Amino acid sequence: MARRKNRLSLFSLNGGQALIIALAMTGMMWLAAHRVAAGTMTIGDFVLINAFMIQLFLPLNFLGFVYREIKGSMANIEKMLQLLDVRPSVNDKPQAPELQPNEASIAFRDVSFHYRPDREILRGVSFTIDSGEKVAVVGASGAGKSTLVKLLFRFYDLSGGSITIGGVDISEVSKHSLRRAIGIVPQDTVLFNDTVLENVRYGDPEASDTEVLEAIRLAHLNGFISQLPDGHQTMVGERGLKLSGGEKQRVAIARTILKRSPILVFDEATSSLDSKSEQAILKALKEVAKGHTSLVIAHRLSTIIDADKIVVLDQGQVVEQGTHDQLLAQRGHYAELWYTQQKEQQKAIAS
Template structure:
C-alpha cells in the first residue's frame, strides 16, 4: 500500500497478522512462556479445588457431622482452603512476572520496527505527516500489542478451559440441568458480547481519531509558538484546539454510553444465570437431594465461573479496542516508500569523483514540472553554484542529489555510478549539507555538532567548532558547549544555528559538500569569515552551492543560472557579467538593493 491510499477505519477487519509478528518473539522466549503457562495451570488447579474444599468444610460443620469431625481434619481443610487461595494468587502473580519480560521485549521490538520504518519512508510522507497524531498512533499501537499478548495467551484460552471444566464437573456430579444452565448462559453471554462489541468498535475508532486530531492540533500549535505570538493568535489557536476537544468529548460520550449498554447486558445475563442456578440448588437442598456443602460448592463455582466470564467480556472488548488501535500502526507499517534501494544495490565507495546530472527532468506528482532536462558536471575539487529566482528548482536539485526523490527522466551519477543503483545510506554518507533552514535537536550545542559524526573524538568536535567560527560564541555562554539549544534550536538565533550546522557538516567530512543558502542568516562580518573557512575546506572537496546572494559565489568555478527549471546560462562570474544576460541583471538588481539598504543598516 502506498501512502497516498486511505482505507476507512470502519471498513477494516481485525488484523490478526499481529499474531504472526509476535510469534518470533514468543519463540525467542519459549522458556519463559512455558514457565508462565505452568504457573497458569497451577493457578487454575487451585481455583477449581477451592469449591470442593468449601463443600467438605461446610459439610464437616453441618449438624451431626460437625460433632463427629476430627479437629485435625477440620484444621487440615481450613489450611488447605487458605493454601489454595494463596496458590491461586501467587502463581497468577508469578505468571505475570515471568511473562512481563516477553511483553516488554515485544513492545520494544515492534516500537523499534515502526521507528525505523517511519525513518525509511520518503520525504513526501514526512512533508504530509501529522506529528502529534503519528506519535499517538504509535503509542496506542505498542500498548495494544502488550495487552493483546498478555490477555490473549493468559485469559481467553484459560477462561474457556475453566468454563469447560466447570460444566463437566456439574454434569458429572449434579446432572444435566446445572450444566445446561452454564452452557446456555455462556453461549448467550458470548454471542451478546461479540455482537455488542462489534457494534461499539466504531465509537472506539472515532474516539481515537478525535484524540489524534486534538493532539496534532496541540503539538502543531506549540511547535509554532513564536508564529502564534507574532500574530497575537493565542485565542484563535485556543478555539481551534477547543473545537478539536469538543469532537473528542462527543466521541468519548458515545463510547461511554455504548460501554454502558454492553456492561448492562452482560450483567443481566450473569444475574439471570446465577439466580437460576442458586434457585435449583436451593430447591434440591430443601428436597434433601443435595447437602448444604453442595449448595456452597455450586454457588462458589458460579461465582468463580462468571467472574472470569465477565472479565472475558472485558478482555474481548479491550482486544477489539486494541486491534482498532493497532490498525493505524499496521497501516503505517504497510506504507511503502516511493524511493527504495535497487535489488542488490552496492555501497558507493568513498571517493572524490565528479557529480553529474544528465538530462534530468522532475516534477512533483507529475503536475508541477520543476526541472526540464538539466545537465551539468561538477569536477573533483570544483565549486559549482546554482542561482536563480525563487521556484526555479534550485533546492529540488539538492533533494534529487540526496535521492529524496527519483528523477522522472535522466540520470544522476557520482564518480560514474548512477545513484539509483547504490544504497541510499552509502550515498548520503558521502554528501555533507548545510541547509538553509537548520533544525537542531533539543540537546546541548556539543551534541548537536557531534551529530555530524557521532563517533568523533572531542578534539575533532572542537576543531569543527573552530572552523565554523562558533568557538567565540560558545565561550560567551555560561554553560559553554553544554548549553541546551531548546526544541528545534529555538534558543539560538538563525545565524548561530547555521554556524552549528556548518560545524556539523565540517565534522562529517564528506567528499561532496552542498551549501543551500548556507550563509543566508549571517551578518556580513560572520559571513565573510565563514566563507573564507568554507573556501579553504572546499579546496579538497567537490562543492555544490545553492545561492540567492550572488556575492557569495563570485569565486565559483562555474555558475549555473536556473530559470523555470532549465539551465539558461553557465560560466564564471566574470564571463556571465560580460554576457549581459539574466545573471548580469540579477547581479545589478542585488547590488542596487544593497546600496539602498546600506544607509539604514
C-alpha cells in the same frame, strides 16, 4: 480518526461514570439519613456507610483511569502502525553496491523531473562539477534549485536523464552509501533539544569529544559557545529555539565538517542572515570546502564570485553557465541579476 473516537468514548465514559456515582451516592446518603432520622440507625452507622462508599468508589474511579490510559495507548499504537506501513518511494535495487567516491565529480545529464505529472519542475538540466571544484547554482526563487539538491540526495527518482558521481549512476548504488558521501548544510537546520555538543556529534555519532570540539572550532562556533552559561553543554531548546539563525547554521556546518564527506552541498546557507553573520559563515565555509567538491546554492551573488562555475537556472532550465566574469560579459540573465542586487545593496547602504 482514532483520536476522535477516543475522545468521544472518553467523554461518554467520564460523563456516565460521574453521573452514576453521584446518583448512587445521593441515594444511599438519603436512605441512611432517613434511617438516622427515624431512630433505626445511629450516627456511627451513617459515618460507616459513608466510609464504605468512598472505599468502593475510589477503585471504580481508578478503573475508569486505566480504561482511559488503554484507549489512549491504542490510538498511539494505531498511529505508529500507520507510520510503519509507509513505504519509501525511492528504493534500492536488489544488492545495490556501495558508492565508492574516490573521485567526487558530479554530472547532471539532461535531468528532467516533476513532483506531479501536470507540472514539470526541471527540464533538460545538464552541468558538471569536477572533483574538488566549487560550482554555484543561482536563480529566482522557485526555479528548482533546492529540487536539484533533493535529486542529488535521491529523495526522488528522476523522470528523465541521469545524475552520476564519479561516473556511477546514483540510482545504481545504495541510498545509504550515497547519502554518506554528501554533507549538506540545509536552508533551515533541524536541531534536537540536547546539548550543543551532541547536536554537532549528530554528524558522526561515533566521533570522539576531541573530534567534535575540533569541528566546532573549524565552524567558528567557539566564540559563541564561550558566552553560553554551560559552554558546549548548554541545551539548545526545542528545535534550537535558543539559538539564532546564524548560530544554528554554524552548528549545521560543524556537523557537516564532522561528517567528512567528499561532497558538500550548501543550500542557501547564508540567505537568512545579516551580513555580519554571513561573513563569519562564509569564512567557515571556505575553510571547510577546501579539497572538497562543493555545490553551493546562493541567493546573494556576492557570495559566489569565486566559484569555478556558476549555473543560472530559470524556470527549471539552465539558461547560462560560466565563471562570474564570463557571465557578466555575456550581459544575459546573470548580469541582470548581478546589477539588480548591486543596486539594492547600494540603496541599503545609502538608507
